[in-house]
Amino acid sequence: MAQHSSNIFSIRLKIARKKKDLSQERLGILAGIDESSASARMNQYETGKHIPDILMTSKIADVLGIPVAYFYIDDDLMAEMILKIHLMTH
Known part of the structure; x- marks a missing residue:
């Protein structure tokens, strides 16, 4: 079922982060956010x-x-298809 588009980014981010078993802080640091604010920014x-x-x-x-x-x-469904296609091509 489709989610409200204003929240879609945050929903998908949380799902993807948890699938990779990363904390908010670790994901933020790996993405280049300063260690002191990485957790807070990812939470936002x-x-x-x-x-x-x-x-x-x-x-x-x-x-x-x-x-x-x-x-x-x-x-x-389209989001899952995007992930599947991405996995097939990488």
Whole structure:
């Protein structure tokens, strides 16, 4: 079932991070966020308080090994298809 698009980024981020078994802090640090604010920033992204710009989204996607598009597609089936296609081509 599709989620409300204003929350879709935060929902997908949390799912992808947990699949990789990373803490918010560790993901933030690996994505290049300063260690002192990594946990807080990632928490703000996951709660929907803030949405990262496309450059930060790209860094997060690289760390998680997923395409950037996954974070923005509001249809759950299409999001899963994006992940499956990505895995087939990488």
